[in-house]
Amino acid sequence: MRWRRYWRVLKVFLAATLSAGLEYRLNFVGALLVSLADAAVALLGLALFYSRPEAVSMGGWSYPQALLVVGFFMLTQGFISVVLQPNLNKVAESIRTGTMDFTLLKPIDAQWSVSTRNLNLLRLGDVLVGVVILVYALVRLGGVTAAGLALAALLYVCALITVYSLWFMLTTTAFWFVKTDNVTELFNGVFGAARFPVSSFPAPVRIALTFVLPVAFITTVPAQAITGTLGAGAALLAPIIAALSFAVSRVFWLYALRNYTSASS
Amino acid sequence: MISPPVWNKARVLLANGFSIMTAYRAQIFIWMLSGTLSLVMMLVWIGQAQQAPGGRIGGYSGPDFASYFLSVWLAGQMIVVWVAWELDFEIRQGGLSARLLRPLDPIWLHLAEHFAERLVRIPLMLLMLAAFAWLTHARFSTRALDYLLFTALVLLGFLFRFLWEYCTGLLAFWTDSSTSFSDLNWLLYSALGGLFAPLSFYPQAVQDVARFTPFPYMLGLPAELLSGRSSTGAALWGLLILLAWTVGFGVLRLWMWRVGLRRYGAVGA
Numbered sequence: 297m298r299w300r301r302y303w304r305v306l307k308v309f310l311a312a313t314l315s316a317g318l319e320y321r322l323n324f325v326g327a328l329l330v331s332l333a334d335a336a337v338a339l340l341g342l343a344l345f346y347s348r349p350e351a352v353s354m355g356g357w358s359y360p361q362a363l364l365v366v367g368f369f370m371l372t373q374g375f376i377s378v379v380l381q382p383n384l385n386k387v388a389e390s391i392r393t394g395t396m397d398f399t400l401l402k403p404i405d406a407q408w409s410v411s412t413r414n415l416n417l418l419r420l421g422d423v424l425v426g427v428v429i430l431v432y433a434l435v436r437l438g439g440v441t442a443a444g445l446a447l448a449a450l451l452y453v454c455a456l457i458t459v460y461s462l463w464f465m466l467t468t469t470a471f472w473f474v475k476t477d478n479v480t481e482l483f484n485g486v487f488g489a490a491r492f493p494v495s496s497f498p499a500p501v502r503i504a505l506t507f508v509l510p511v512a513f514i515t516t517v518p519a520q521a522i523t524g525t526l527g528a529g530a531a532l533l534a535p536i537i538a539a540l541s542f543a544v545s546r547v548f549w550l551y552a553l554r555n556y557t558s559a560s561s
Numbered sequence: 562m563i564s565p566p567v568w569n570k571a572r573v574l575l576a577n578g579f580s581i582m583t584a585y586r587a588q589i590f591i592w593m594l595s596g597t598l599s600l601v602m603m604l605v606w607i608g609q610a611q612q613a614p615g616g617r618i619g620g621y622s623g624p625d626f627a628s629y630f631l632s633v634w635l636a637g638q639m640i641v642v643w644v645a646w647e648l649d650f651e652i653r654q655g656g657l658s659a660r661l662l663r664p665l666d667p668i669w670l671h672l673a674e675h676f677a678e679r680l681v682r683i684p685l686m687l688l689m690l691a692a693f694a695w696l697t698h699a700r701f702s703t704r705a706l707d708y709l710l711f712t713a714l715v716l717l718g719f720l721f722r723f724l725w726e727y728c729t730g731l732l733a734f735w736t737d738s739s740t741s742f743s744d745l746n747w748l749l750y751s752a753l754g755g756l757f758a759p760l761s762f763y764p765q766a767v768q769d770v771a772r773f774t775p776f777p778y779m780l781g782l783p784a785e786l787l788s789g790r791s792s793t794g795a796a797l798w799g800l801l802i803l804l805a806w807t808v809g810f811g812v813l814r815l816w817m818w819r820v821g822l823r824r825y826g827a828v829g830a
Contacts (some may be wrong), residue, residue, distance in 0.1 A: 326741030333748045341602070341757045348762070352615050354605075364575035489601045498608045 305404060307412050317417040324418050331421030334373070335429060338366050338491055345496075355495030360436035362493055364519040367430035368452065369491050372514055374422030375456055380463045382414040385480065391556075400553070407549050411464070418426035440522055448521035451531065454538035455514040461541035464549065471552040490515040510537050574669060578677030581627070589681055592641070593689070599637060599756050600693070603630030606758070607697070619762055625788070627697035629759055631690060636711075637756070638686050639679065640719040640779060644671045645743040648730025652825065653737070661822075668727060675723060685693040702789035711783045717803045718779030722750070726825035731814070734821035745747040755781030775806040 346359050348518040354362050390396040400406050466479045485507050494505050506512040513534050520526035606626040610618050642761035651657040661668040732739040760781045771777050780798035785791035
């Protein structure tokens with residue numbers, strides 16, 4: 297079976313990554329400290345807004361509601377640093393040095409193997425911190441329905457697919473520009489806005505973050521599903537955006553491969 | 562013409578750094594765009610001010626927030642330092658060995674590269690700043706002295722941050738995770754520097770602690786000067802504290818360099 301093989305390869309990759317990661321046990325402490333400090337800063341930013349008596353709560357979001365957004369932000373940050381960064385940052389390097397050829401020769405889909413080969417388990421702390429913030433926010437919030445949670449989970453999976461596809465598209469540009477380790481920094485620059493509910497921005501920016509760059513769909517929309525303030529339109533749009541960006545990234549990758557002529561030619 | 566050797570060295574190092582950095586101009590532009598947290602904070606605070614009754618929060622209107630955060634962005638762009646990552650890489654991969662063969666402390670090479678990068682960065686930055694200021698109706702100080710003090714603070718702030726990050730990078734002599742410390746540095750600097758809000762918005766206890774750290778004088782104070790909210794006295798006090806920290810870390814750097822080098826064995830040695 298074809299899928300069985302992909303699953304088996306994934307397990308091998310995971311085992312290799314785990315044993316490589318365990319060599320650096322002490323670094324885990326350092327990385328966890330960074331995750332915690334990261335969360336502290338995100339919470340400080342939020343607390344500063346809610347400590348102003350004259351500030352109307354962040355575009356209509358209460359403190360625990362806004363915490364949900366921070367939680368999803370940290371979780372996504374974790375997904376990026378555990379899964380995306382260690383894999384996709386290597387793509388540019390392997391195109392430049394020519395090792396991409398070996399990957400392409402293997403009898404397995406190249407996109408699959410460049411996307412799953414490495415995991416940076418050191419940064420699992422980010423994921424953990426995200427989960428803790430989400431759980432705390434859910435407890436403070438109360439009155440959360442199971443249907444809301446299920447919808448949020450579904451929309452968040454869509455968000456992760458969107459994030460992956462956008463990163464992957466940026467990475468694929470390496471076939472032409474060679475040195476693109478920093479292109480993904482552009483993503484981080486815009487993604488920083490996802491710390492806050494999109495309605496806390498001035499109107500023109502809000503529109504840009506929803507329709508031009510789908511930042512709103514990464515953290516705000518899943519949080520809205522939990523608080524029950526999500527419109528049907530956004531709920532339907534999220535999976536469409538995810539599917540569309542995945543399809544585009546796939547087509548772009550195949551197009552890049554067709555034009556790829558190896559490092560020295 | 563006889564040029565003094567020190568001046569000659571500095572000129573060569575700078576010219577060398579400049580030619581490296583002009584090769585990376587696209588990357589410098591991307592790096593500039595990635596340091597957007599202060600701009601995100603600006604937009605959120607403007608959004609809050611627009612929604613607040615009276616259009617003001619803590620005495621700041623929307624354009625006031627724009628002036629403050631754009632100035633923070635400007636100051637932050639001027640004191641970008643990445644030396645800790647380079648040191649970490651050189652020490653772990655052994656690239657330091659080649660640099661040690663030169664009859665010059667490697668710190669000068671790094672310093673020259675940072676300065677040269679600024680020369681490439683500043684024109685791009687001023688263009689972007691003008692566009693942002695026009696979009697957000699930000700207003701800047703009209704006192705010439707404010708700009709002079711701003712420059713002095715930013716220059717000293719850069720030197721302090723450079724030495725601080727250099728010490729962090731030298732930790733690679735002892736540990737594999739010196740770059741985690743560099744991440745922590747950034748968080749400390751941005752939180753206490755006033756990247757998230759003007760320092761007067763912070764709880765009193767935090768303000769009292771922050772006053773004795775160098776951070777508010779690297780970001781918040783220069784930004785307040787540019788937006789016309791600070792005084793000459795406050796700026797001079799800030800310069801004094803920054804100077805003390807800079808000298809302190811200069812000494813620490815020298816000591817760490819001497820002790821660390823004794824521990825250093827290149828890969829394969």
